[in-house]
Each structure stands twice: as structure tokens, then as C-alpha cells.
Amino acid sequence: MQNTLHSQRCRLRINTAFAQRVQLWLNVAPPSAMNERMKNSWADLESQSIRQAIELWHALGSEEFISRTRFKESHRYVVIDRGQAIASKPLVAMAFQLQLGCGKDGPPRLSRGEQTRAILERLGYELVDIQGETPLDAPGLPAINVGPNTRFWWANQSVNFDPVYEDGTLWAPLRDRRGQQVDHWRTLDSALPGDLVLHYASPEVRGISRVATRPRPAYPPRGYNDVTPDTRGKLVLTDPLHPIRVARDVALAALNNGVGPVTASGTLRNGYVFPIEADSALKLLRQGGLEVTIETLEHQGVESKFSERYPGTPTDRLATVAVRAEQRFLRNQQLRRWGSRCSLCDRRLPEELLVAAHIKPRWACSEDERMDTLNVSMLACLFGCDALFELGYVAVDGQGSIERGHRSTDGVEDRVADIVGRPCRAHRDGSRKYFEWHRQYHAGTRS
Ligand SMILES: [Zn+2]
Numbered sequence: 001m002q003n004t005l006h007s008q009r010c011r012l013r014i015n016t017a018f019a020q021r022v023q024l025w026l027n028v029a030p031p032s033a034m035n036e037r038m039k040n041s042w043a044d045l046e047s048q049s050i051r052q053a054i055e056l057w058h059a060l061g062s063e064e065f066i067s068r069t070r071f072k073e074s075h076r077y078v079v080i081d082r083g084q085a086i087a088s089k090p091l092v093a094m095a096f097q098l099q100l101g102c103g104k105d106g107p108p109r110l111s112r113g114e115q116t117r118a119i120l121e122r123l124g125y126e127l128v129d130i131q132g133e134t135p136l137d138a139p140g141l142p143a144i145n146v147g148p149n150t151r152f153w154w155a156n157q158s159v160n161f162d163p164v165y166e167d168g169t170l171w172a173p174l175r176d177r178r179g180q181q182v183d184h185w186r187t188l189d190s191a192l193p194g195d196l197v198l199h200y201a202s203p204e205v206r207g208i209s210r211v212a213t214r215p216r217p218a219y220p221p222r223g224y225n226d227v228t229p230d231t232r233g234k235l236v237l238t239d240p241l242h243p244i245r246v247a248r249d250v251a252l253a254a255l256n257n258g259v260g261p262v263t264a265s266g267t268l269r270n271g272y273v274f275p276i277e278a279d280s281a282l283k284l285l286r287q288g289g290l291e292v293t294i295e296t297l298e299h300q301g302v303e304s305k306f307s308e309r310y311p312g313t314p315t316d317r318l319a320t321v322a323v324r325a326e327q328r329f330l331r332n333q334q335l336r337r338w339g340s341r342c343s344l345c346d347r348r349l350p351e352e353l354l355v356a357a358h359i360k361p362r363w364a365c366s367e368d369e370r371m372d373t374l375n376v377s378m379l380a381c382l383f384g385c386d387a388l389f390e391l392g393y394v395a396v397d398g399q400g401s402i403e404r405g406h407r408s409t410d411g412v413e414d415r416v417a418d419i420v421g422r423p424c425r426a427h428r429d430g431s432r433k434y435f436e437w438h439r440q441y442h443a444g445t446r447s
Helices: 002-028 031-035 047-060 061-065 086-098 113-121 161-167 185-192 248-254 278-287 297-309 314-338 365-369 385-390 415-419 432-444
Strands: 077-081 084-087 143-146 151-155 169-173 196-201 204-211 216-218 235-248 273-276 292-293 354-359 378-379 394-396 401-405
Touching: 047 061, 047 143, 061 084, 061 086, 061 314, 061 378, 077 086, 077 113, 077 278, 084 086, 084 161, 086 113, 143 278, 151 278, 161 169, 161 196, 161 204, 161 314, 169 185, 185 235, 185 273, 196 248, 196 278, 216 365, 235 248, 235 278, 235 297, 235 314, 248 278, 278 292, 314 354, 314 378, 354 385, 378 385, 385 394, 385 415
Parallel strands: 143 292, 151 196
Antiparallel strands: 077 084, 151 273, 169 235, 196 204, 204 235, 216 235, 354 378, 394 401
């Protein structure tokens, strides 16, 4: 449960810090820029907006920050600030959003790293080119880092590998139909963040993922259709790393008989999740064509050199993996069920421009409410709806209509007016109480 408490605190910290920052910039955006935002180009970007974006990056953390722009992390050019490496494309994109709004399609396209360099250098920021120095991040190179304490798991998923591998979910009921606990379900309790999972879907091992969160109570996510939706279970979120292909016979030969998923006679055992021994797992991964890097004491020199460019302890990295896994999980559940639309402005948008927004934040949820993932969150777009709702500029009334919140809308009036009066797509019987909580909470905290 320590992990749950930790993530609650993180979420609270992020929310508060994010609220302060975003309030700052929403209120300072010049009205003239709002009216003419379609015409703005990168040439209009000002140095102070980069500074604001950098502050926001420090407040949110890298993953959360990048998830609020349409740009992916660039591994080539970064800006160094207070010893931290900030990916340059998301940085200029956020600065643009802060200063000039998003327009209909977000900031203009950034063709190449060179363009980002030119923009930042014009504004007095130096770009550091780190390409060629980070083989660990080289795209397309299938490499897996394994620490001395990494443990390995085998998951039989012939029934639902697609889509659960992509969603990053391992879920098992708490008890079977007769009320009994089942050993190969209970093994999920032992999964720890950082462990590696080999996913088997007949007739081969098809993927490898890293455990991102400790088990938590949950109803069955997408893809677990052999139980009723109200079945109580536990969920572990994972970060899919690489698709691989290792045929069953080859895999079984790498594993020891009578251990984990292999019977004494060398066949595959029925069941869900099994531990596998490290040396067997490593053999199997290498047979799958992966380069396995073992972090040992003598590698710590390399590790600390690496950390100078990418500060953050392994714990920090696991925390960002958990945030990313959580966001992917919630977003995919919403997308599959409700389609690719913003719940507030109702625009149909590419999936990457929508995020899973918590209607009632995790820190405020009871355990039951946290299990109610489909109702407790909704899809909101990156063009303002996510922030306007999260900060209480708008709320949703008992009938499901978007109404004004209690905040002053100076500087954001046109965006608020755009959506007030619309029906909120995510409002329904199951989510009404969460919207009501959001409305009351923001009415109570106005200042
Ligand atoms: Zn929207």
C-alpha cells in the first residue's frame, strides 16, 4: 500500500503545482494574441515564454509535461536547466501554447531538430546535442537493462494478448467462482516495479514488458472478458518494451523443468502468472534477439555518467514509468469505450491529442472509486479543455451541461465561452457523483 500512498502524494503535488503555474499563464496570455492566434508562427515566440515553460517542466516532471504537448521527447537536442535535461521540442511547443494558445491544430509543425535549435538560439537558449552519446536510448536497438534485483515473470495470455499487452495490464480475480484463492493468480501480488514480464500467447513468447506499479484493487480492464465487469480483482500496470518472437519449444528448452510455467515433464503448465529464474529468463531473452545489459557494480561508473545528462535515480525513473503506464491505461480504456473525442468540446481528434483526465483525482478517491476507472476519468483535449476542467474554470452540472466555474475567466473567456452550455459526453449515471465532487471542490476553493 506504500506505493498507493506515494502516488497519491505525487498526484496532489503535481495538481497543486500545475494549478499555480497554469493559472499564472492563463491569466497573462494577451487578449490580442487570442484573437489572432491562427496567424502566429514560431517567430512570435518570446524568451519569457520559454522561461515559463521551463518552470512548468520543473513543476510537472518530464513525463507529465510532455504528455501535455503534441510532441514526443527528442533524444537529440536538450536544454539544460538547473542540471536537468529538458527535451527541446516539447519545450518550445509548451512555450508556444503558453504564450499564443493552441489554435485549432496546436503549434505549427516543427520539421527538424535544426528548426528547434534556431528558435531557441534566437531566444538566447543554448541547445545541447546529445546524439551519439546515448546508446541506451538509440531507437530500434532492442536492449534490456537488468539489475541485480530484477525478477522475471511468465504470463500466459493466449486468450487476450491483444489488446492487453498494448494497454499494459495484468489482471486477475481475487477469488474463483467457488470463492477460492488461486495460486497462479496470487503470484501477481509479488510483482514489483522494475520486474520484467515475458508474455506468452500460443504458440510463442510475443512480448516483454516492465512492471510499472504494484498490484491494486481493480475491476477487469479491457480484454478480460471471461468474467463479469463487477468482478473484484487486482491489477498490475506494465510498460510494454519490445515485441519478440520465441517459439514455445525454444522457450521451454531455455527454462528448467518443474519450475514456474514448466511441468516436470517439460510441457507448458496451465495457469496465468509464474515466476521464472533469472538465468533462464536471460537465456530466453537473448534467444529472442535482445541485447541484455546487466547493471552490476562495475557499471555504476557508466551509470553515474549517464545520470549527469539525465538526472534522476532509478527510483525516479520507475516513478515516471508508473505515471506513463497509468495514463496509457486510463486513456486506452476511455478511447475503446467512447471513441476519440474530447468529452468537453466534443471535437473528434487524433488519439495523441487526448488525455485521460481525472474527474475526481486519485488522491480524493476511496478504494472503490479508484477501481471505477471507466467512470472516474474522461478524455479531454490538449487544446485547453484538460486544464480548464482540472483547474475549475468550468464544471459540469447535475444534468450534464458544462457550466462556468468560480474562477475569473480574464484572459481565457473565449475558451470558456466555447464550451459552456454544451453537454458533457462523459456525464452519465456512473460518473455523476464524480462531477458533483469536482463542482463542490472547486466552489469551495475559490479565492
Ligand atoms: Zn476539448
